[in-house]
Amino acid sequence: MEYLNKLVSSINAPVSISNLQLNNRVVMAPMTQESSVKHIPGKVQVEHYGQRAKHGVGLIITEGTVIPHASANGHFNVPLMYSESALSGWRKVVNEVHRFDSKIFAQLWHVGGVREAAMPPEVGVPAVTPSGLSAPNIPNGKKLTIKEIDEVIAAYANAAKNAQLCGFDGIEIHAAHGYLIDQFLWQATNLRSDQYGGGAKNRYRFAAEVVTAIRDAVGPDFTIGFRWSQWKIQNFSARVFQSPEELAPFLQTVSEAGVDVFHTSTRRFWEPGFEGSERTLAGWTKAITQKPCIAVGGVGLGNDFLLGGPSSASQHVYESLIRGLEENEFDLIAVGRALLADPAWFSKLNQRSTQNNNHVLA
Numbered sequence: 178m179e180y181l182n183k184l185v186s187s188i189n190a191p192v193s194i195s196n197l198q199l200n201n202r203v204v205m206a207p208m209t210q211e212s213s214v215k216h217i218p219g220k221v222q223v224e225h226y227g228q229r230a231k232h233g234v235g236l237i238i239t240e241g242t243v244i245p246h247a248s249a250n251g252h253f254n255v256p257l258m259y260s261e262s263a264l265s266g267w268r269k270v271v272n273e274v275h276r277f278d279s280k281i282f283a284q285l286w287h288v289g290g291v292r293e294a295a296m297p298p299e300v301g302v303p304a305v306t307p308s309g310l311s312a313p314n315i316p317n318g319k320k321l322t323i324k325e326i327d328e329v330i331a332a333y334a335n336a337a338k339n340a341q342l343c344g345f346d347g348i349e350i351h352a353a354h355g356y357l358i359d360q361f362l363w364q365a366t367n368l369r370s371d372q373y374g375g376g377a378k379n380r381y382r383f384a385a386e387v388v389t390a391i392r393d394a395v396g397p398d399f400t401i402g403f404r405w406s407q408w409k410i411q412n413f414s415a416r417v418f419q420s421p422e423e424l425a426p427f428l429q430t431v432s433e434a435g436v437d438v439f440h441t442s443t444r445r446f447w448e449p450g451f452e453g454s455e456r457t458l459a460g461w462t463k464a465i466t467q468k469p470c471i472a473v474g475g476v477g478l479g480n481d482f483l484l485g486g487p488s489s490a491s492q493h494v495y496e497s498l499i500r501g502l503e504e505n506e507f508d509l510i511a512v513g514r515a516l517l518a519d520p521a522w523f524s525k526l527n528q529r530s531t532q533n534n535n536h537v538l539a
């Protein structure tokens with residue numbers, strides 16, 4: 178299992194993104210837990226994130242956090258990125274993660290049309306969306322006016338400032354998976370004909386304005402991440418961008434607005450981004466923007482730590498990961514479910530490689 182040694186050396190290489198030094202290439206993917214009672218992070222969240230930091234994860238991205246806008250939330254017990262009690266809870270989470278020399282970004286989330294009006298904390302407030310749709314042809318909530326769009330953008334900036342004041346090392350804008358920002362990007366949920374809809378350039382104006390407003394609020398030295406995806410919770414096979422040529426102007430625009438690191442959300446990171454090339458979607462993101470990029474999807478899902486070690490299916494995934502990192506196709510790998518199932522996933526992977534070496538030497 179020579180590849181395990183290679184893997185461990187590739188993923189343990191330190192890396193810097195903007196002005197942050199990360200101890201290794203492993204990122205905890207953002208994962209909603211619905212466990213912040215009444216939307217306030219507490220001891221459970223300190224323990225949850227602290228455990229992953231203790232076991233060596235270089236960068237933690239929090240679950241989606243609610244920005245200070247009445248229609249932003251779509252779930253019970255999802256933590257806020259506003260209010261004194263929520264921010265006080267986040268300060269404790271940040272301190273705990275820093276105690277283990279790991280870094281942490283807050284993911285900023287507005288669910289747009291996915292909200293149901295009965296959802297707390299602002300019970301009764303309807304969803305807001307680009308065109309009054311939660312999914313293609315499925316009406317929900319109200320269409321945003323230009324003034325209301327400005328208010329939502331300001332809420333993103335306020336959330337980012339709150340995260341900065343809590344001591345977070347950066348923020349990640351959740352522009353993926355069919356939530357508000359992605360509803361503007363997606364032709365099927367953006368039927369507007371003003372400056373925020375119609376042609377491709379108009380559809381990514383909202384995303385770019387969110388980045389610009391956040392950059393203005395946090396200054397030049399605070400790290401801004403941007404997560405995007407082709408797939409949507411409303412449709413796993415949706416494709417907003419049909420080719421690298423279509424993707425490039427979007428990514429270049431948000432990059433120039435002030436993004437430091439991209440996070441390309443795919444369900445299997447090793448799959449080609451577009452027909453005609455083996456390059457992954459994370460690889461295209463990095464090639465287009467020349468900025469650091471996080472890949473994600475499908476790492477650590479085999480029974481890697483059972484007797485006998487990783488299966489041949491895991492070997493294929495890990496060999497793709499080594500290749501992606503060594504060939505600079507992407508810089509970091511986010512791990513979701515494997516780290517949710519086992520906070521010690523990363524330290525066990527490192528141990529497995531050491532055991533493997535000892536076995537060979539014996």
Ligand SMILES: Cc1cc2nc3c(=O)[nH]c(=O)nc-3n(C[C@H](O)[C@H](O)[C@H](O)COP(=O)(O)O)c2cc1C
Nearest residue numbers: 206207208209240241442473474475476512513514
């Ligand atoms: C329980 C759960 C909650 C998730 N919540 C979020 C979220 O809040 N924000 C987000 O961008 N992605 C979310 N995701 C997607 C993950 O970040 C990740 O992209 C996905 O799980 C694929 O990675 P994996 O194969 O390593 O699990 C969630 C995934 C899971 C399993």
